[in-house]
Amino acid sequence: MGSVLDKAGITAAALALVSRKGYDGLTMAALAKSLGVAPSALYNHVGSKDDVLKLVEEDLMSQVDSSGFGTLPWEDAVRKWAYSYRDIFSAHTPLISVIAVLPVTDAPQTLAMYEAVTEGFLRAGFPEDRIIPCIVALEAYIFGAAFDATAPADIFDSGKLAESTPHFTAAMQSLGPVNYPSDLAFSMGLDALVAGFGALRGG
Amino acid sequence: MGSVLDKAGITAAALALVSRKGYDGLTMAALAKSLGVAPSALYNHVGSKDDVLKLVEEDLMSQVDSSGFGTLPWEDAVRKWAYSYRDIFSAHTPLISVIAVLPVTDAPQTLAMYEAVTEGFLRAGFPEDRIIPCIVALEAYIFGAAFDATAPADIFDSGKLAESTPHFTAAMQSLGPVNYPSDLAFSMGLDALVAGFGALRGG
DNA sequence: AGGGATAAATGAATGGCATTCATTTATAGC
DNA sequence: GCTATAAATGAATGCCATTCATTTATCCCT
Numbered sequence: 001m002g003s004v005l006d007k008a009g010i011t012a013a014a015l016a017l018v019s020r021k022g023y024d025g026l027t028m029a030a031l032a033k034s035l036g037v038a039p040s041a042l043y044n045h046v047g048s049k050d051d052v053l054k055l056v057e058e059d060l061m062s063q064v065d066s067s068g069f070g071t072l073p074w075e076d077a078v079r080k081w082a083y084s085y086r087d088i089f090s091a092h093t094p095l096i097s098v099i100a101v102l103p104v105t106d107a108p109q110t111l112a113m114y115e116a117v118t119e120g121f122l123r124a125g126f127p128e129d130r131i132i133p134c135i136v137a138l139e140a141y142i143f144g145a146a147f148d149a150t151a152p153a154d155i156f157d158s159g160k161l162a163e164s165t166p167h168f169t170a171a172m173q174s175l176g177p178v179n180y181p182s183d184l185a186f187s188m189g190l191d192a193l194v195a196g197f198g199a200l201r202g203g
Numbered sequence: 204m205g206s207v208l209d210k211a212g213i214t215a216a217a218l219a220l221v222s223r224k225g226y227d228g229l230t231m232a233a234l235a236k237s238l239g240v241a242p243s244a245l246y247n248h249v250g251s252k253d254d255v256l257k258l259v260e261e262d263l264m265s266q267v268d269s270s271g272f273g274t275l276p277w278e279d280a281v282r283k284w285a286y287s288y289r290d291i292f293s294a295h296t297p298l299i300s301v302i303a304v305l306p307v308t309d310a311p312q313t314l315a316m317y318e319a320v321t322e323g324f325l326r327a328g329f330p331e332d333r334i335i336p337c338i339v340a341l342e343a344y345i346f347g348a349a350f351d352a353t354a355p356a357d358i359f360d361s362g363k364l365a366e367s368t369p370h371f372t373a374a375m376q377s378l379g380p381v382n383y384p385s386d387l388a389f390s391m392g393l394d395a396l397v398a399g400f401g402a403l404r405g406g
Numbered sequence: 407a408g409g410g411a412t413a414a415a416t417g418a419a420t421g422g423c424a425t426t427c428a429t430t431t432a433t434a435g436c
Numbered sequence: 437g438c439t440a441t442a443a444a445t446g447a448a449t450g451c452c453a454t455t456c457a458t459t460t461a462t463c464c465c466t
Binding site: 093094096097100101102103104105106108111112114115118119121122128129130131132133134136137138139140141142143144145147148150151152154155156157158159160161164165166167168170171172174175176180181182184185186188189191192193195196197 | 296297299300303304305306307308309311314315317318321322324325331332333334335336337339340341342343344345346347348350351353354355357358359360361362363364367368369370371373374375377378379383384385387388389391392394395396398399400
């Protein structure tokens, strides 16, 4: 029986739904409706809602830009990769809790990204046994920064408690009109990680 | 009417429930039951379940160890703070998605932590306008690493796709028996951040 | 061409969830 | 002792993911 539904279609519909209604709007019922089908029909193709999230994750991973590792100096390639990774997942933070703990087995796009990055590190002269820890640390930073990027601008407003936190409040004010420096912070931390890890390269 | 319930009691009960049953077990019904009360009674004291999570967060924040900033050299104080912060939130990752986006207004413990850290950075000679970005970057790293710490050991098992990811698979094997180097990665990244940010200090 | 296996879609039902609300209960202040 | 008010109750609501028995349509084999 030729089915109306398949994983590619479900993935595309889920992505479209998320971009229209956000992750709160991504329910099995709404997803089914957008595909013109009963909710229970989805379960012939995915085992659970978490499976749908995995499909979405795989699609997003394939959009992360690892292309710099073939062409650019290592520092620039890492930066390009990290910015692209963060920008993509800033719009999909609800996935992070799922991904971060999700085995990579049977996730070809995700594995392909790791392979490209690992190869780039090898070519840059990293000792083999330092590469995975570097990637893990960078990923942790990227995921954390993705949350920051979606935070409200006034997240650090100390309000009526300002008097009891004078140094913090002054440090906030010294930033000027920008009161949540998520982009500056990301760039500073990334510079530090790139510099620190870059020193691990052998001749 | 002297009430059986108050915010301190709700917070304590929520923490106990989480440590017994995990965050899946933290439902308004279960929380009410553990307090010997009807679920609807909770709504006289908190506006929503998110409010309960905020109470828990505040309690956890007060446990983060910022004490090193008074006594230790800046590098050691940051490390101590970061490890304590990560260890606490590793056991509470479902809070991270909430916290990361939560305004700090009316969160005295959280603000107190920021104040202590800011003061430590000032004492160490940081320019005032660099402190908040450094803290934001460190926090992003810590939150991301907290997710890592709970990941299953075989998260990077490439399975049957191993042949198509030779460099990644080899890099994994070079780690030896440990196949998810969350602690090594955390320490390496933290070293890089501490070194990179430390260089921002003025005379 | 026909018939049986099978993949896919349906609709109804289930159980859990946060939250609301009208009502009752008990306390504190005058 | 009366009244205003804070707090607790229990029933109801609406949303959610998921299950299952049943129906529908297609493919393959003879």
